Amino acid sequence: MRGSIKLFTVLGIPVDINATWLIAVAIITWSLSTAAYPSFFGSWSTMQYWTAGLLTTLLLFASVLAHELGHSIVALAQGLKVNGITLLLFGGVSKIQGKASRPRNEFLIAFAGPAVSLVIGVVLVGWWIKFGPIYEDDVKLYHGVLFFTGWMNLLVAGFNLLPGYPMDGGRVLRSAVWGFTGDTKRATRVAYIVGKFVFYALIGWGAWQILSGDIAGGIWIAMIGYFLMTSARSEIAGEQAKQLEESDLESIDHLGFSVGVATRSMPPMIESSWSIEQMTHQGLPEDPLTSMPVGRQGELIGFVLRRDLDQVPIEHKGQISVGELMNPDSLRVISTNESFRDALRSMDRNRLNQLVVMDADYVVGIITREDIVRALLEFKTQGMHAEPMDRDTSAD
Numbered sequence: 001m002r003g004s005i006k007l008f009t010v011l012g013i014p015v016d017i018n019a020t021w022l023i024a025v026a027i028i029t030w031s032l033s034t035a036a037y038p039s040f041f042g043s044w045s046t047m048q049y050w051t052a053g054l055l056t057t058l059l060l061f062a063s064v065l066a067h068e069l070g071h072s073i074v075a076l077a078q079g080l081k082v083n084g085i086t087l088l089l090f091g092g093v094s095k096i097q098g099k100a101s102r103p104r105n106e107f108l109i110a111f112a113g114p115a116v117s118l119v120i121g122v123v124l125v126g127w128w129i130k131f132g133p134i135y136e137d138d139v140k141l142y143h144g145v146l147f148f149t150g151w152m153n154l155l156v157a158g159f160n161l162l163p164g165y166p167m168d169g170g171r172v173l174r175s176a177v178w179g180f181t182g183d184t185k186r187a188t189r190v191a192y193i194v195g196k197f198v199f200y201a202l203i204g205w206g207a208w209q210i211l212s213g214d215i216a217g218g219i220w221i222a223m224i225g226y227f228l229m230t231s232a233r234s235e236i237a238g239e240q241a242k243q244l245e246e247s248d249l250e251s252i253d254h255l256g257f258s259v260g261v262a263t264r265s266m267p268p269m270i271e272s273s274w275s276i277e278q279m280t281h282q283g284l285p286e287d288p289l290t291s292m293p294v295g296r297q298g299e300l301i302g303f304v305l306r307r308d309l310d311q312v313p314i315e316h317k318g319q320i321s322v323g324e325l326m327n328p329d330s331l332r333v334i335s336t337n338e339s340f341r342d343a344l345r346s347m348d349r350n351r352l353n354q355l356v357v358m359d360a361d362y363v364v365g366i367i368t369r370e371d372i373v374r375a376l377l378e379f380k381t382q383g384m385h386a387e388p389m390d391r392d393t394s395a396d
């Protein structure tokens with residue numbers, strides 16, 4: 001993800017932190033140290049408030065990581081791949097590759113995160129209730145820190161279980177609708193619609209808080225609602241792209257769509273002798289699946305994906321060259337008049353994300369998986385507007 005710094009690897013899963021987290025650390029520490037702690041524990045010094053605030057924020061960070069590991073471990077146990085965990089401003093994202101095969105599996109992945117937060121929260125708050133000091137003067141710094149960490153974990157669990165897709169609660173809802181109806185598309189749609197109400201409610205609640213005087217709290221809530229709504233939208237677009245089915249491809253083959261339609265010109269080549277570090281300095285494309293052509297003395301020899309570069313540990317980036325990283329089998333060609341289906345099959349067979357498009361003996365450009373998906377989606381939406389009566393009702 002852009003603006004992310006790699007921290008460490010847990011269970012083979014790289015963990016990065018998004019730059020927005022630094023803002024979150026500042027805001028959370030500040031509000032804990034100047035408002036929350038002083039109002040609960042009146043007898044501490046300013047130094048103690050700030051120490052407790054910062055410690056709690058760091059423990060919250062560890063808790064969010066534990067929450068994400070909950071999702072990731074369950075996904076790994078189901079044989080899915082986890083490409084990484086990114087800690088963002090409002091929690092984290094586990095990049096799970098592939099989809100749960102059954103509603104129950106999706107439910108377990110989605111619920112595992114909040115379950116971890118819930119357990120941490122219940123243990124810490126339970127400890128406070130059972131063993132915490134009775135008199136305010138006996139409250140030590142660590143009492144406060146553990147109590148607040150517990151509370152925040154309960155908040156994280158509760159918040160993530162709000163039924164707004166793509167939050168965990170929305171995924172739980174989606175898996176339930178999927179389980180009952182057996183229809184993944186309907187499940188996504190229901191989760192999305194319910195989610196929209198949740199997000200509007202959050203934004204509305206934020207606005208109400210602002211009007212009634214709590215400006216900082218209100219802005220915070222409205223921002224979360226807005227952030228979630230935009231991420232839901234991009235999630236749904238990705239979902240639709242993945243749901244292109246064999247039947248879509250077949251009907252498009254009938255229409256005579258060929259590779260030539262979605263071909264685009266060859267991006268500028270990267271010299272194979274460059275180090276990964278040198279390449280990174282040139283600026284990298286945002287999408288991890290961008291295919292970048294690699295050349296040796298002006299001749300195309302293969303492709304690397306942006307994602308492959310990210311997987312090289314930072315300490316090796318100076319030594320490994322693009323040519324060494326490149327899959328030597330990544331140069332495969334297809335002719336302009338072959339079908340989308342042939343192109344996708346060839347990509348699947350060779351585990352590639354792109355093919356070089358040839359017209360007779362000439363290279364005319366490249367075609368990627370995304371290019372095909374985009375062309376099909378465009379066709380689908382245009383098709384819908386053009387002939388609304390003929391639309392297959394199940395295809396939505």
Ligand SMILES: [Zn+2]
Nearest residue numbers: 113114160168
């Ligand atoms: Zn989660």
